[in-house]
Amino acid sequence: MAYEVNGKSIETTDAGYLVDLNDWNEDVAKLIAAEEGIELTQQHWDVLEYLRDEYINNNGNQPMERAILKAMAEKWDNKKLTSKDLYTLFPRAPSKQGLKVAGLPATNRKGGY
Template sequence: MSLEVDGVTIETNDKGYLEDIGDWSEKVAEAIAAKEGIELTERHWDLIHYLRDEYINNNENQPNTRTIVKAMQAKWDDKSVDAKTIYDLFPLDPSKQGGRIAGLPESRRKGGY
């Protein structure tokens, strides 16, 4: 499978994950999100950049939902952020759908917590 962004073909696997993490850009993220019916807001971008930073700068770490919730509570200085808040952003699983939009490989984790 592939994705067309600004006249460039970006290769993806059968689940929509990028074949090469180096092909990612914010425009690619927007294209993937649009395909999944998600309009990216500032909060989406915060989570996407957090996931990318964890993967790229923390030994390919792919945080689970509980860890994402804690990180976004701190980022947004809002203790009311919970799993529902995060799933409202990425309904098909923040670590998996968020990771796909962030251009990361598919997470092998089974669930949110």
């Protein structure tokens, strides 16, 4: 499977995750999100940036939902967030679907909280 973005073919796994995280950019994220039925808002971008930062700058860390909730609460002026808020953004799990849209490898762990 591959995505076609701006005339470039981007290789993916059978599940649609990017093979090379360096192929990711804003246009790729928008395409993956559209295929997932998601229209990206600033809150989506905040989560994606957090996931990428954690993975790239923190030894491949793929945060679980509790960590994402905490980080986004701080980012969004300590708003009281619940898992439902994140699932509204990424209905198939922020710690899994979010990774896909962020161009990161799939996680193999079970659960997400």
